[in-house]
Amino acid sequence: MSAQTELYKEKKKRHVICMASDFFYPNTGGVEEHIYNLSQCLIKRGHKVVVITHSYGKRIGIRYLTAGLKVYYLPIRVFYAQCVLPTMICNIPIIRYILIREQIEIVHGHSAFSVMAHEVSIIGKLLGLKTVFTDHSLFGFADTSAVLTNKYLQMCLCECDHCICVSHTGKENTVLRAKVKAYKVSVIPNAVDAYSFTPDPSQRDSNFITIVIVSRLVYRKGVDLMAAVIADMCPRYPNLRFIIGGDGPKMWLLQEVREQKGFQHCVTLLGSLKHSEVRNVLVKGDIFLNTSLTEAYCMAIVEAASCGLKVVSTRVGGIPEVLPESMIYLTEPKVGSVVEGIEQAMKDLKTNKILCPFECNKKVRDMYNWMDITRRTEIVYDKISLNKNKSLGLQLRSYTTCGVWPFLLVITLMYLLLQLTERIYKRKHIDIARDLKL
Incomplete structure (x- = not known):
């Protein structure tokens, strides 16, 4: 050889x-x-x-x-x-x-x-x-x-x-x-450069379950679906926190939901992020949410998995090919289905039925190497x-x-x-x- x-x-x-x-x-x-x-x-x-x-x-x-x-x-x-x-x-x-x-x-x-x-x-x-x-x-x-x-x-x-x-x-x-x-x-x-997107569990807040979203805020990224999920889950789960990074023409929708529903304490809008800042946001989360309506290949979910987050994503386009079943919860692009996927991820987090974050990083490093x-x-x-x-x-x-x-x-x-x-x-x-x- x-x-x-x-x-x-x-x-x-x-x-x-x-x-x-x-x-x-x-x-x-x-x-x-x-x-x-x-x-x-x-x-x-x-x-x-x-x-x-x-x-x-x-x-x-x-x-x-x-x-x-x-x-x-x-x-x-x-x-x-x-x-x-x-x-x-x-x-x-x-x-x-x-x-x-x-x-x-x-x-x-x-x-x-x-x-x-x-x-x-x-x-x-x-x-x-x-x-x-x-x-x-x-x-x-x-x-x-x-x-x-x-x-x-x-x-x-x-x-x-x-x-x-x-x-x-x-x-x-x-x-x-x-x-x-x-x-x-x-x-x-x-x-993905898995050496740049490394886990850091010490950055997570053990008092809350933090869901991170990093995406361009445009229609095809499912911002309408994202807003509906936030409006549905925040009142029912007081210990749930959303951190949203990214900007775009649909930012107004998230701002509107946040202001009208009084979710300032549980929804944080970070606005536009440099790529070098993404990892520092991801490591604060327990779950990564992707609500895309169409996607050939989603880099964001690979970077999140590399940081050890449990990924919940819509089953669209090429996304089912990207990560193994043990690292992702696939849902239909509907509010009820996405909520069920997040609830299942939350349940597994509480019962510790998840992969070690560093093991996730190693798997991503082996699968997607530049x-x-x-x-x-x-x-x-x-x-x-x-x-x-x-x-x-x-x-x-x-x-x-x-x-x-x-x-x-x-x-x-x-x-x-x-x-x-x-x-x-x-x-x-x-x-x-x-x-x-x-």
């Missing part, structure tokens, strides 16, 4: 990867953390990684993060929900310049919502690069927003070399809505790097399969603009960036 490992190390190819997304630091969230941690681990394993995103306030230009991770904050203004306007053609010169300057081989886009990820991937494909896309979310098929997003995703993934989903449910969803071939989709979950996720992603990179590029004619023909013929005209225009840019600013005149050696 060791001989095979040594042989793999000898054959391991160094990749030059561009992570592209509208969502990156200083913004915080699951996608941002995923890109950052995956990039750090890829750099540790000898690969070169750069990140392309849009500007955040005064953060414009090139910045270096830990381990020499280079980030290009492009001077592009945000259009809606941290995403840039999908012009498809306006950013061609600067994206082409970066891809050539950094000698990129693989473009890895993240999030179906991200316009930047799709634009960089399509431009990279027209330049002959390999492309990978990671889908972090689940979408429906009925409402107008989902239909438009799904069609846009289908158009953009026509020529993608490989897709990655964070759960098997997410894979099924992506295959159906984006019409991607199933053999071109791999399931690689998110991970270096393991990185090795699995490397296999995808190695696989697509062996594929031969299609001719331009075959590439353009692939875009006709999405059923939106005007999009073929857009792709053709993008290709012509790339050729024009090559005439104006030739490849040989672009200075190649030196690798930063720490």
